Amino acid sequence: MADDKFTAIIIGAGPAGSAAAYLLAREGLDVLLIERGETPGCKNMFGGRMYSHALNRIIPEFWKEAPVERPVVQESITFMTGDRSVSLNCQDENWAQPPYHSFTLLRAEFDAWLAGKAEEAGAMLACGIRVDDVLMDEGRVVGVRAGEDELLADVVIAADGANSLITEKAGLRKELAPRQVATGVKQVIELPPEVISQRFQLEGNNGAARLFVGACTRGMGGGGFLYTNKSSLSLGLVVNAAELQRNQHKISELIEDFKAHPLIAPLIDGGQVVEYSAHLVPEAGWNMMPRLFGDGILVVGDAAGFVLNLGYLVRGMDLAIASGEAAARTVMEAKARGDFSHQALGIYQEFLRESSVLQDMEFYRQAPGFLESRRLYEVYPQVATSLVAKMFTVEGAPPVHLIGRIMNQIKESPVGLTQLAVDAWKGGRAL
Ligand SMILES: Cc1cc2nc3c(=O)[nH]c(=O)nc-3n(C[C@H](O)[C@H](O)[C@H](O)COP(=O)(O)OP(=O)(O)OC[C@H]3O[C@@H](n4cnc5c(N)ncnc54)[C@H](O)[C@@H]3O)c2cc1C
Structure with a gap:
């Protein structure tokens, strides 16, 4: 490093920033990783499960040293009304073997570990410092300002997350609109490991991931989640911020209702809430992505809008890490050429495509629009749960074949067959 200049300053020690810092420092570049929290991860939250592929690529067999909770072997998605539910479950024992498909995590430990890896590799980690602005010189970013300090x-x-101030200050993005983001809340509820394994029918340290659609968000766009950690559960809700505002619902009340639902209450019975947190989720996908690079600047992770919420799966951590890797490769190329102009940094898009971040974002570009429909949260959970409940009901009435039951159920619902067919077609193509 020239006395007063770094090759890269990375703002935010979440998974995106720390992955980039680790890879650059490993190659011997001068890297400063700045984090506003007193320790990396101390204020960070997410639902609870990270898909392994991206981290395994940069730190092979990371699970041998990373503070992971449980490998997820059980998946389910549940449509729920106030008193009924219908679930689709999947269990795959292969997911309990290396290379584990996904793990539940707690961010305070995980983020601190990953930032620690970057520090070990030679990055300078500065915590408890909030970056306020970018420094510009003739239209290009040349550093950052944090309080009185200017760093070049x-x-x-x-890598400063969903509500990225830096992307805005650098002129790469406008302020986010409420319909582009969701509000997430989560409680961590402690229970003994053996109680968790027994209640979720899990062998040993295997884990479960459960997603919920319908009554848990009172018909608003979004859903609920429940993940098993070693000795706690991560339980929460994600609700579209614009709908929450419009309907004047308090998300703190929604989560208490969710906890009291007959499907959830027995699972958390006797548990103690040890953590409560809230955070924004950028959910508008491809259509909300900012400009990903400019002269002297790259955008990674949530700051770039790299989150996919498809209802049946939620991805952000793996995309954050993969984009951190793509950014690190970009900086290495730029350093080799001695050119950090936006033309030189444009190769970032190619690296993002190679690691499939951009393909995935583009592939699912219609998902956020499709998932805006209230029918998915209000009507279809009602239709599905009534239909299945009737299939299992015997009360001495004349029998009806399955196709008749389905048609009757659709006739009784506020949507007709045509609307249902259109939604099924659109959903099949968007998700
Ligand atoms: C409720 C909820 C549930 C989710 N569930 C899942 C899930 O189950 N699986 C999944 O893969 N993803 C999930 N996500 C998404 C996932 O959390 C994010 O995609 C991921 O954390 C993005 O990582 P990041 O490093 O880009 O940003 P972040 O993790 O947000 O990290 C940004 C960092 O920057 C720091 N920072 C911000 N501003 C400044 C500043 N001005 N100066 C210095 N430091 C700054 C912050 O303190 C933070 O440490 C969920 C998100 C939420 C909110």
Whole structure:
């Protein structure tokens, strides 16, 4: 490093920033990783499960040293009304073997570990410092301002999360609109490991991931989640911020209702809430992505809008890490050429495509629009649960074949067969 200049300053020690810092420091580049929290991860939250592929690529067999909770072997998605539910379950024992498909995690431990890896590799980690602005010189980003301090770098990587101030200050994105984001709340509820394994029918340290659609968000766009950690459960809700505002619902009340639902209450019975947190989720996908690079700047992770919520799966951590990797490769190329202009940094898009971040975002570009429909949260859970409940009901009435039951159920619902067919077609193509 020239006395007063870094090759890269990375803002935010979440998974995106720390992955980029680790890879750059490993190659011997001068990297400063700045985190506003007193320790990395101390204020970070997510639902609870990270798909392994991206981290396994940069730190092979990371699970041998990372603070992971449980490998997920059980998946389910449940449509729920106030008193009924219908679930689709999947269990795959292969997911309990290396290379584990996904793990539940707690962010305070995990983020601190990953930032620690970057520090071990040679990155300078500065915690408890909030970056306030980017420094510009003739239209290009040349560093950052934190309080009174001005720090210079060849390139700045904005890894500052969903509500990225840096991306806005650098002119790469406008302020987020409420319909582009969701509000997430989560409680961590402690229970003994053996109670968790017994209640979720899990062998040993295997884990479960459960997603919920319908009554848990009172028909608003979003859903509920429940993940098993070693000795706690991560339980929460994600609700579209615009709908929450419009309907004047308090998310703190929604989560208490969710906990009291007959499907959830027995699972958390006797547990103690040890953590409560809330966070924004950028959910508008492809259509909300900012400009991903400019002169002297790259944008990674949530700051770039790299989150996919398809209802049956939620991805953000793996995309954050993969984009951190793509940014690190970009900086290495730029350093080799001695050119950090936006033309040189444009190769970031190619690296993002190679690691499939951009393909995935583009592939699912119609999902956020499709998932805006209230029918998915209000009507279809009602239709599905009534239909299945009737299939299992015997009360001496004349029998009806399955097709007749389905048609009757659709006739009784506020949507007709045509609307249902259109939604099924659109959903099949969007998700
Ligand atoms: C409720 C909820 C549930 C989710 N569930 C899942 C899930 O189950 N699986 C999944 O894969 N993803 C999930 N996600 C998404 C996932 O959490 C994010 O995609 C991921 O954390 C993005 O990582 P990141 O490093 O880009 O940003 P973040 O993790 O948000 O990290 C940004 C970092 O930047 C720091 N920072 C911000 N501003 C500044 C500043 N000005 N100066 C210095 N530091 C700053 C922050 O303190 C933070 O440490 C969920 C998100 C939410 C909110």
